[in-house]
Amino acid sequence: MTGLQLAALILVAITATAVVLTPEALRQALVLGIFGLALTLLFFTFQAPDVALSEIVVSTVGLPLIILLALRKIAEQEHARDREEDE
Amino acid sequence: MSRRARLAMFAIAGPGLAVVMLIGMHGMPAFGHYHGVYGLLIDKIEVPERHATDLVTALNFDIRAFDTLGEEFILFASVAGVALLLRKLRHEREARRRRGIEDHSFAGASAGLQVASLYLIPLLIALGCYIVVHGALTPGGGFQGGIVLAAGPLAILLAGRYFAMKRLAPEWMLEASEAIGAAGYALIGVAGLIIAGVYLKNFLPLGTPAMLLSAGMMPINSVAVGLEVTGAFLVVWTEFLDQELFVERDGGDRA
Numbered sequence: 001m002t003g004l005q006l007a008a009l010i011l012v013a014i015t016a017t018a019v020v021l022t023p024e025a026l027r028q029a030l031v032l033g034i035f036g037l038a039l040t041l042l043f044f045t046f047q048a049p050d051v052a053l054s055e056i057v058v059s060t061v062g063l064p065l066i067i068l069l070a071l072r073k074i075a076e077q078e079h080a081r082d083r084e085e086d087e
Numbered sequence: 088m089s090r091r092a093r094l095a096m097f098a099i100a101g102p103g104l105a106v107v108m109l110i111g112m113h114g115m116p117a118f119g120h121y122h123g124v125y126g127l128l129i130d131k132i133e134v135p136e137r138h139a140t141d142l143v144t145a146l147n148f149d150i151r152a153f154d155t156l157g158e159e160f161i162l163f164a165s166v167a168g169v170a171l172l173l174r175k176l177r178h179e180r181e182a183r184r185r186r187g188i189e190d191h192s193f194a195g196a197s198a199g200l201q202v203a204s205l206y207l208i209p210l211l212i213a214l215g216c217y218i219v220v221h222g223a224l225t226p227g228g229g230f231q232g233g234i235v236l237a238a239g240p241l242a243i244l245l246a247g248r249y250f251a252m253k254r255l256a257p258e259w260m261l262e263a264s265e266a267i268g269a270a271g272y273a274l275i276g277v278a279g280l281i282i283a284g285v286y287l288k289n290f291l292p293l294g295t296p297a298m299l300l301s302a303g304m305m306p307i308n309s310v311a312v313g314l315e316v317t318g319a320f321l322v323v324w325t326e327f328l329d330q331e332l333f334v335e336r337d338g339g340d341r342a
Contacts, residue, residue, distance in 0.1 A: 066324070069328065
């Protein structure tokens with residue numbers, strides 16, 4: 001195992017822990033993107049460029065955007081429910 | 088469950104999992120020592136028999152092309168599911184264009200961000216096309232290039248112009264692109280059945296390895312998958328964004 005691979009593995013461990021320890025879902029989505037970037041580095045150093053390419057676009061563009069929009073939708077529905085209960 | 092009960096459960100389950108994993112990992116081959124037969128075989132036959140220089144694409148689009156057909160329809164079905172879930176419901180109505188949507192500025196897209204996004208659009212589209220058509224030659228292919236392509240129109244949204252994005256990539260075009268991509272892949276398979284006698288079997292000349300038009304039907308498969316993935320991701324994103332920007336519940340007074 002080369003030093004680069006070791007560094008990528010450690011980076012993945014750190015960022016993955018950071019995702020779990022992030023309390024708020026909104027911030028978690030962004031930290032998840034950084035975790036995806038670390039995974040990309042890992043795949044790249046382990047000579048899997050195809051997987052790295054998929055990972056970088058899915059985890060840094062696709063997934064966070066879908067999570068953010070879904071969170072927004074959930075917040076909106078909860079807001080509406082609260083209002084109905086108030087009435 | 089109280090915090091104490093959860094901790095107690097973890098105290099039992101954690102070491103248990105650790106033991107099972109240690110036992111499981113004990114018999115694994117050493118790091119970097121690959122023992123599979125299949126991978127070595129593919130490595131040997133793929134350039135002489137398929138004329139593709141990228142092993143992964145050769146696997147996806149030729150040697151195990153049938154698997155890719157299944158994956159394609161998983162994506163297709165899930166996107167259809169999202170579109171169904173986010174359809175306009177009876178108690179929702181399309182809101183009037185609210186002020187500020189045309190150049191809706193989510194916390195203010197700065198001039199720098201707008202210029203940078205405009206630069207990104209052609210670059211992303213060019214890179215996406217490159218990755219799609221060079222699938223059989225270099226790492227990449229329909230799936231990877233497709234998402235890069237989908238990110239192109241999305242950069243317009245980043246510049247704060249959602250309607251301009253919908254003009255560049257209107258919904259009918261996205262849906263058509265997704266459907267044509269999915270159907271195209273299946274139809275290439277049928278062509279293989281008719282011409283070569285086996286579903287998804289290569290029926291095109293293999294060409295010179297490392298040339299753009301080589302590796303038989305792989306480039307065409309790659310383009311079909313690219314079309315589908317581009318359409319699929321953009322459909323999901325625009326469905327969510329439409330919900331966010333236009334749909335309003337009855338009696339809703341959200342500004």
